[in-house]
Amino acid sequence: xGGKMTLGHMVPGERARVTRLSTKGxxxxxxxxxxxxxxxxxxxxxxxxxxxxxxxxIRGAVIAIRSEDAAEVTVSPLPxxxxxxxxxxxxQ
Amino acid sequence: xxxxxxxxxxVGKSTLFNGLTGMSQHTGNWPGKTVDVARGRxxxxxxxxxxxxxxxxxxxxxxxxxxxxxxxxxxxxRPDAAAVICDATCLERNxxxxxxxxxxxxxxxxxxxxxxxxxxxxxxxxxxxxxSLLGIPVIATVARSKKGLNMLLDALDGLDxxxxxxxxxxxxSYPEPMERAIALLEPHIATHLPEDMSARWAALKLLEGxxxxxxxxxxxxxxxxxxxxDVSAVLSNAWQLLSDAGIDGPAQTDVTVSAIMKKAxxxxxxxVTLDHRDRDSTDRKIDRLLxxxxxxxxxxxxxxxxxxxxxxxxxxxxxxxLSDMLFGFEGILSDGLILTGLPDGMRELLVQGVYRVLAWxxxxxxxxxxxxxxxxxxxxxxxxxxxxxxxxxxxxKRCAACGKQALTMCMGFGCNAAGVVGCRIIDSPRExxxxxxxxxxxxxxxxxxTLAALIAMFCTGSAAFSSFLSAAMLTAVILLGVLLxxxxxxxxxxxxxxxxxxxxxxxxxxxxLPRIGKVIVRSVFDRTLFVLGRAAAVAAPAGAVIWLMAxxxxxxxxxxxxxxxxxxxxxxxxxxxxxxxxAFILGxxxxxxxxxxxxxxxxxxxxxxxxxxLTEIRALFISCGWTPVTxxxxxxxxxxxxxxxxxxxxxxxxxxxxxxxxxxxLLPTVCGIAMCMTVKAxxxxxx
Numbered sequence: 001x002g003g004k005m006t007l008g009h010m011v012p013g014e015r016a017r018v019t020r021l022s023t024k025g026x027x028x029x030x031x032x033x034x035x036x037x038x039x040x041x042x043x044x045x046x047x048x049x050x051x052x053x054x055x056x057x058i059r060g061a062v063i064a065i066r067s068e069d070a071a072e073v074t075v076s077p078l079p080x081x082x083x084x085x086x087x088x089x090x091x092q
Numbered sequence: 093x094x095x096x097x098x099x100x101x102x103v104g105k106s107t108l109f110n111g112l113t114g115m116s117q118h119t120g121n122w123p124g125k126t127v128d129v130a131r132g133r134x135x136x137x138x139x140x141x142x143x144x145x146x147x148x149x150x151x152x153x154x155x156x157x158x159x160x161x162x163x164x165x166x167x168x169x170r171p172d173a174a175a176v177i178c179d180a181t182c183l184e185r186n187x188x189x190x191x192x193x194x195x196x197x198x199x200x201x202x203x204x205x206x207x208x209x210x211x212x213x214x215x216x217x218x219x220x221x222x223x224s225l226l227g228i229p230v231i232a233t234v235a236r237s238k239k240g241l242n243m244l245l246d247a248l249d250g251l252d253x254x255x256x257x258x259x260x261x262x263x264x265s266y267p268e269p270m271e272r273a274i275a276l277l278e279p280h281i282a283t284h285l286p287e288d289m290s291a292r293w294a295a296l297k298l299l300e301g302x303x304x305x306x307x308x309x310x311x312x313x314x315x316x317x318x319x320x321x322d323v324s325a326v327l328s329n330a331w332q333l334l335s336d337a338g339i340d341g342p343a344q345t346d347v348t349v350s351a352i353m354k355k356a357x358x359x360x361x362x363x364v365t366l367d368h369r370d371r372d373s374t375d376r377k378i379d380r381l382l383x384x385x386x387x388x389x390x391x392x393x394x395x396x397x398x399x400x401x402x403x404x405x406x407x408x409x410x411x412x413x414l415s416d417m418l419f420g421f422e423g424i425l426s427d428g429l430i431l432t433g434l435p436d437g438m439r440e441l442l443v444q445g446v447y448r449v450l451a452w453x454x455x456x457x458x459x460x461x462x463x464x465x466x467x468x469x470x471x472x473x474x475x476x477x478x479x480x481x482x483x484x485x486x487x488x489k490r491c492a493a494c495g496k497q498a499l500t501m502c503m504g505f506g507c508n509a510a511g512v513v514g515c516r517i518i519d520s521p522r523e524x525x526x527x528x529x530x531x532x533x534x535x536x537x538x539x540x541x542t543l544a545a546l547i548a549m550f551c552t553g554s555a556a557f558s559s560f561l562s563a564a565m566l567t568a569v570i571l572l573g574v575l576l577x578x579x580x581x582x583x584x585x586x587x588x589x590x591x592x593x594x595x596x597x598x599x600x601x602x603x604x605l606p607r608i609g610k611v612i613v614r615s616v617f618d619r620t621l622f623v624l625g626r627a628a629a630v631a632a633p634a635g636a637v638i639w640l641m642a643x644x645x646x647x648x649x650x651x652x653x654x655x656x657x658x659x660x661x662x663x664x665x666x667x668x669x670x671x672x673x674x675a676f677i678l679g680x681x682x683x684x685x686x687x688x689x690x691x692x693x694x695x696x697x698x699x700x701x702x703x704x705x706l707t708e709i710r711a712l713f714i715s716c717g718w719t720p721v722t723x724x725x726x727x728x729x730x731x732x733x734x735x736x737x738x739x740x741x742x743x744x745x746x747x748x749x750x751x752x753x754x755x756x757x758l759l760p761t762v763c764g765i766a767m768c769m770t771v772k773a774x775x776x777x778x779x
Contacts, residue, residue, distance in 0.1 A: 021346075026155055027595040032349040033151040034597060035185055040353075046379050049388040050486035053495070055379070055600055057372070059353075060182040062379075062600040064482050066489070069595050 101148025214367030269337035445639025667725030667772030
C-alpha cells in the first residue's frame with residue numbers, strides 16, 4: 001500500500017475499512033458517534049457538486065463529511081464486492 | 093409519570109409525540125426541527141403521562157446547545173422513564189444512543205419506529221429477540237399511523253409498576269482493564285451519588301476524562317465527585333491501571349465507544365435481516381440526480397421553479413374568486429352600515445380602510461401562501477432539504493459559514509422568524525450569528541406574494557406563457573436573495589464575525605414518502621388560519637391607520653401626503669417614491685400589507701374607484717407615476733429591507749443582544765438601498 005489513503009481519497013462506489021482516526025476534539029467524538037471507529041467498513045456513495053463534501057455510508061446511515069475532516073481518517077481499501085453488511089464477518 | 097422522548101434526529105420522535113399527546117408540533121424530515129423542549133400530556137385509563145420531546149441527539153456527548161438539553165434531561169433530569177425512539181431502517185447507529193442511555197438508567201423503553209419504511213425496504217427486525225437481548229421492552233411503531241402507541245403506553249405502565257429495583261447486569265462489558273478500573277472506582281463514587289444515579293456510569297465519565305459531564309453532574313447533585321479526596325485518589329490508581337494496559341489519553345474514549353459500537357453491531361446481526369443487499373438503491377439514484385456534478389444545481393433550480401409555478405397557477409383561480417367576492421361585497425357592506433346609522437367617517441374608515449386592506453390580504457396574499465407552504469412541507473417531509481444543504485456546503489464554506497445555513501435559509505422561506513429560531517441547529521456561535529443576520533435575504537411567505545404580484549403586474553401581464561415567465565422571474569429573484577446571502581455572509585465573516593469554518597457532519601436521511609393528502613390538508617388549514625389571524629391582527633388596524641392618515645388634514649394636506657412627501661426626495665433617489673417607502677415602513681409589523689397600503693395611499697389621491705384585479709392596480713400605479721424602474725426597485729427593496737417586527741424580536745431573543753438586532757435590521761436595509769440606488773442611477777443614464 002503506497003502513501004496513506006484517507007476517507008477523502010475515496011470515490012463513489014469504493015469501499016474501505018477505517019484504520020485510524022487522527023481527528024481531535026469535538027469532531028473526533030462526533031465521528032465516533034457516527035460510527036467511524038477503527039475496523040468499520042465504509043462506502044463512499046457520492047460526492048457533491050464541487051467534490052466536497054462527500055457522502056459515505058457508515059453503519060447504515062449516509063453521512064456527509066467535509067474534505068478537510070475526511071483527510072484525518074485513514075482507511076485501507078477493500079476489494080470491490082465487499083458489502084458493509086460483511087463488516088461483522090470480516091471483523092470476527 | 094414523566095417520560096423523556098429521546099432519539100437520533102429525524103426518526104419520527106415528534107410525530108410520535110404528536111400522536112401520543114394530540115398536540116400538533118411541526119415536524120419535518122431533517123434534523124433540528126425540535127428546538128424547544130415541548131411537553132405534552134396523555135391520559136389513559138386514569139393514568140397520566142407527561143411526555144417531554146427532547147431535541148434529537150446522536151449520543152450523550154453533546155455537540156450543541158440543543159444536544160446538551162437532551163443530555164441534561166436524561167442524565168440529570170431523572171425522568172421516570174426514557175423512551176428512546178429508533179429508526180428501524182438504521183438500527184445500528186440508533187442503538188448507540190439506546191446503549192448509552194441504558195448505562196445511565198435502566199428505566200428505558202425502546203421504540204422501533206418507521207416500521208413501514210423498513211417493510212418497504214425489505215428490512216425485518218426481530219423485536220422480541222431484541223427485547224430479550226437488551227432486557228428492556230421494545231415496541232414496534234409506525235408513528236405516523238399511530239400504530240403501536242397503546243403498546244408503548246402498556247410498556248411504560250409496566251416500568252412504572254415495577255417495584256423490583258435491582259439493577260440488571262451491565263448491558264455493555266468493556267475490555268478487562270476498563271472493567272477493573274470501573275470496579276475500583278464504583279464503590280467510592282456510589283457514596284456521593286443519589287440513589288437513582290448510576291455509579292457505573294459516573295465512574296465511566298470520570299475515567300474518560302469527561303470534565304464537562306462531571307461539572308454538569310456537580311451542578312445537579314451539588315457535589316463535584318472528582319474533587320472528593322477518596323475518589324480522586326482511586327481515580328489516579330485507576331488511570332495508572334489503564335495506562336499500564338496501554339489505554340491512555342484519547343484511547344480511553346475510543347475503547348468505550350468501540351465497545352458500544354461492537355455491541356450495537358452484534359445486536360443488529362442477531363435481530364435484523366435484509367431481503368436484499370441493496371436496500372438503498374433508489375435513494376442513491378435520486379441522490380445522484382440531486383447532488384450529481386452536472387445535474388445537481390439545475391435540478392434544484394428546476395424543482396424550485398416548479399414549486400413557484402404551481403403556486404402561481406394554483407393561486408390564480410382562488411385569488412380571482414375571492415377578489416370578485418370580497419370586493420363585490422364592499423358595496424353591500426357599505427350600504428348595510430349606512431342603515432345602522434353609523435357616522436359617515438366611521439363607516440368609511442371601516443369599509444374603505446379596514447375592509448379593503450383585509451380583503452386584499454385575503455384575496456391576493458392568502459392563496460399563494462396557502463399553496464406554497466404545503467408544497468414546501470412536502471419537500472421537507474420527503475427529505476430534500478438536507479440535499480440542498482449538502483450541495484450548498486462548499487459555497488457556504490467559502491463564505492466561512494456552515495452548510496446548515498442552507499437549511500435555515502429554507503426555513504426562512506416559510507417565515508424569517510422561524511428561520512432565525514432554526515439557526516439553533518448550527519453549533520458554532522459565530523456561524524449561527526451569520527445565519528441569523530442574513531436570514532432576511534430569503535423572502536418569507538409574506539413577501540413572496542408581493543413579489544409575485546409585482547412580477548405579474550409589470551413583467552408578464554397576460555403575455556403568452558406568462559405563468560412560466562413569472563415562475564422563472566420569481567426564481568431569479570430568489571436566486572438574487574441567495575446571492576445576497578452568500579455575499580453578505582462572506583463580508584461579515586471578513587469583518588465583524590471573523591473566524592474559520594467549523595467542522596460539521598450532515599446526515600442525509602433516507603427519502604420518505606410523505607403522506608401527501610394529510611400534509612396538504614393540514615398545512616393548508618393551518619396556513620389559512622394563520623394568515624387570517626394575522627390579517628385580523630395586523631392588516632385591519634393598518635387599514636384603519638392608513639385611512640385616518642389619508643383623511644386627516646393638517647394645514648391643507650392629508651397626514652398621508654405630508655409623510656409621503658417628506659420621504660419622497662430620498663425615495664426618488666432609490667427609484668421609489670414617498671408612498672412606496674411609507675408602505676414599507678408601515679409594513680414593519682407584517683410584510684403582506686405593503687401592497688394594500690400602497691393601493692390605499694394611491695387611491696386617496698388617485699382616480700380609481702374600484703379594484704377588481706391586477707390590471708386595474710397596475711393602471712393605478714402607473715397613473716401615480718410608476719415606471720418599470722419603479723417596479724424593479726420596489727421588488728429589490730421588498731427582497732432586501734429591514735426584517736419584520738416578529739423577526740427582529742426573535743433575533744433579539746435568540747442573540748440576547750441589541751447590537752446584533754440592530755445589525756440584523758441595518759444589513760438588508762443598506763443592501764436594499766444600495767441596490768435600488770444603483771439600478772436608478774444606471775437607468776437614468778439610459779432613459
